[in-house]
Amino acid sequence: MASRKAWATPPSHARASPWTTRTPNARSARCWASRRQTLTAREVIEAECEDIIRATNELVEQTASNEAEIKLLRAELDKLASSSLARVEAPKARLAAHKKDLEDAEKRLRQQGTSELVKARDILQEGLSTIRSQVEQVEAQCRQTEDAKRQIVDSLRDNVPPQLAGTVSLLDGTLAEVKACRKTLVDFDSSLKAEAATKAKTKTELELKAESVRAEAASMTSMEAALDEEIESVTRMIELKQDQKRKNDKREVQRMQEDIKRQEGLQKEVDALSAELADTKIEAAEQKEKLESEARAMIRTMTAEVQEMMEARRFTNETVPRILQKELEMQKRIRETEEENLRKVRVLMKELDRRKELTEKIRAITARVKGHA
Helix, strand or coil, X not given: CHHHHHHHCCCHHHCCCCCCCCCHHHHHHHHHHHHHHHXXXXXXXXXXXXXXXXXXXXXXXXXXXXXXXXXXXXHHHHHHHHHHHHHHHHHHHHHHHHHHHHHHHHHHHHHHHHHHHHHHHHHHHHHHHHHHHHHHHHXXXXXXXXXXXXXXXXXXXXXXXXXXXXXXXXXXXXXXXXXXXXXXXXXXXXXXXXXXXXXXXXXXXXXXXXXXXXXXXXXXXXXXXXHHHXXXXXXXXXXXXXXXXXXXXXXXXXXXXXXXXXXXXXXXXXXXXXXXXXXXXXXHHHHHHHHHHHHHHHHXXXXXXXXXXXXXXXXXXXXXXXXXXXXXXXXXXXXXXXXXXXXXXXXXXXXXXXXXXXXXXXXXXXXXXHHHC
């Protein structure tokens, strides 16, 4: 900066002149002003290039942070999907276990009820067959006893010998025992019928209980179907969310890739403009050195001529025409130098206009980069 400041400050001989306003000092001041403008434009361009590089670095950092955030969101989505599936699988497993328990209970009840009914049927059939056989035997004995009694009574109706009185009483006792046994058999038959009715009632209750179990199993089946539908809907929703997330991630990645490609293109353009700016800086430095050397040579020449003219004025009037001639030549040379300097200033102005256009391009690129960021 010190060298730039020194270069931008005009020398002491270019600040003021006791001779005239149309001297090399005024032209030198204008040249120094144009140099200061060139330096200011150069500093502005360098600052804008630094801003572009800084914005590009910020865009790269933001792209990296976006990629990290996308990875975190993807991991969180996978975790949420696994937890949702786990929450759905737990009630499904419990429902399957409950359904299996209901089926086992129904099988046990059916087997138990069937076995009890078979046993009761067998017992009833055995008891009925025994009772029938006993009743038949008793009825046969009763018929035989009645026939014998009738025969005995008919034969001994008129006169009963004393030795047969005990036999008649014995037959009467046997008949009473037969009647009592028959009554016992009738009571046993009624008790068996009551037990059969109880077994039938138990069978009906078992059938009702089995029907309630089947109804509960049907309700559980419908509940399982509803739960399966809900699980399927939740699964579809999760799949849709995952598909949407994958599509959004894909679009985001494509957008980021396009941004990176656009950024690479902008970076290439910035590099090209930076290279062009560097070439312009080199050309400006060369032109500055050339102008400085020409200005120094012109100042030395003019200083020598002025000193020579001042010494010549001390001579006699014979040297005045020669001095006037030299003054005219010097004025002519000064005009030519002014024209040359004006031409160079025009070239510098064109160069400054070109640099302004370059600066506007760099600003537009910076605005686009900031807009993408």
